[in-house]
Amino acid sequence: MFLLWNRSFSRNANPAAERTRETLGEDFVRKLDALHDDALRTGLVTTADLQEAYRKSRDTDRDPNKINLWYVLGILAFIMIVTPVFYELITFFLGVRCFLPNNYIVWEATRPISDCGFCRDVSGPKVLQNMTREEFAPYAYSSQPIIIKNAVAHWAAKKILNFNYLKNLYERIPGAIDEDCPFLHFRSDFKSLRDVLAMPSARSNLSAGQTPWYVGWSNCHPTVLEELRKLYPRPHFLPVDAEMPNADYVFIGYEQGVFMHLDYIPRLMWQAQLQGNKSWIVAPTPECDHVCQSFSFYVEPGDAVLVDTRIWYHGSSIPNKGQFALTIQSEYG
Ligand SMILES: [Fe+2]
Incomplete structure (x- = not known):
């Protein structure tokens, strides 16, 4: 030149x-x-x-076709700023929720690529019978989903917790209902925990003709957390030095369950299935489809389930029509 x-x-x-x-x-x-x-x-x-x-x-x-890095970064920044604003505007003015929370979209677009080692040769959950901490130690940090049958069957929460117990608990603790704790509406039409606890008993019981619902929320209000943790202990099978978060999640409802997603949490996840059966479907990340497989399983009241939900896509549903399901979820690691 x-x-x-x-x-x-x-x-x-x-x-x-x-x-x-x-x-x-x-x-x-x-x-x-x-x-x-x-x-x-x-x-x-x-x-x-x-x-x-x-x-x-x-x-x-x-060349007009030449990709300009600044142009691409500008578009990404625009999407990341405008999408949450758009989401909040829809929620505020129309009173409806997007099917998929916007943070899932952002997380999915920015997650690291899996190396597939976690799912290779895994074709189902490992099913264990209730066991001691020492017996569970070899499995404690496995990437394979695990069910421990009857591991939480002795918890007081299994006998006591239900919709009315939760409603009464939140209503008698000042400020508890409106505490700014994460709320997950999933496929339901509820916008807040206040909406959930205010529903008429015909709907909370899913009487004939009522629409199923399924929601989850963090029990991060300190008094609520203290009261609920009186009903369930730290799972006896977890390693003694495992860290746990300051709050747990409660999931309740009928049929609808949760769409497929990854959890963006810092630790492994455990769930205590306290009421109702729950069907799970887990799937490898798309980049591992050629070496790994999806599978499903179900848990029964009294079972514990452990899944590394940061690397396995997972969704759930309540398979028995009209059956109320209640789950406590937390993390360890
Ligand atoms: Fe999840």
């Missing part, structure tokens, strides 16, 4: 070209000329070739 540029100047006899020639230095220009002539003498290139190469080089810089 520069050779052509130089020659066009060197063969123009106008004063401006001459001045430029002087500025660049005669010696330098002579060497460029010699280099250009040598290239032509090889017979492998012609002046037309060099002109074409120059034209392509110049046009590459102007």
Whole structure:
């Protein structure tokens, strides 16, 4: 490119070209000329070739199809800013919730690629009978989903917790219902825990003709947490040095369950199935489809289930129509 540029100047006899020639230095220009002539003498290139190469080089810089990194980053930033605003506006003005919370979309778009080691040769959950901490130790940090049958059957929560217990608990603790704890509406039409606990008994019991619902929320209000943890202990099978979060989740409802997703949490997940059966479906990340497989299983009241929900896509449903399900979920690691 520069050779052509130089020659066009060197063969123009106008004063401006001459001045430029002087500025660049005669010696330098002579060497460029010699280099250009040598290239032509090889017979492998012609002046037309060099002109074409120059034209392509110049046009590459102007190619409208060339992807501009700043342009792409700008679009991504725009999506990440506008999507949550759009989501909140829909929620506020229309009173409806998007099917998929926007943070799932952002998380999915930014998650790291799996190496597939976690799911290779896994075709189902490992099913264990209730066992001691020492017996469970070899499985404690497995990437294979695990069911421990009857592991939480002795919990007081299994006998006591139900919709009315939760409603009464929240209503007698000032500020508990409106505490800013995460609330997951899933496929339901509820927008808050207040809406859930205010539903008429016909719907909370799923009487004939009522629409099924399924929701979850964090029991992060300190008094609620304290009261609920009186009904369920730290699972006896977890490693003694395993860290646990400051709050747990309660999931209650009928039929609808939860769409497939990954959890963006710092630790492994455990669930205590306290009422109702729950069907699970787990699937490897899409990039591992060629070496791993999806599978499903179900748990019964009294079972514990442990899944690394950060790496397994997972969804659930309550398979028995009209059956109320209640689950406590937390983390360990
Ligand atoms: Fe999850």
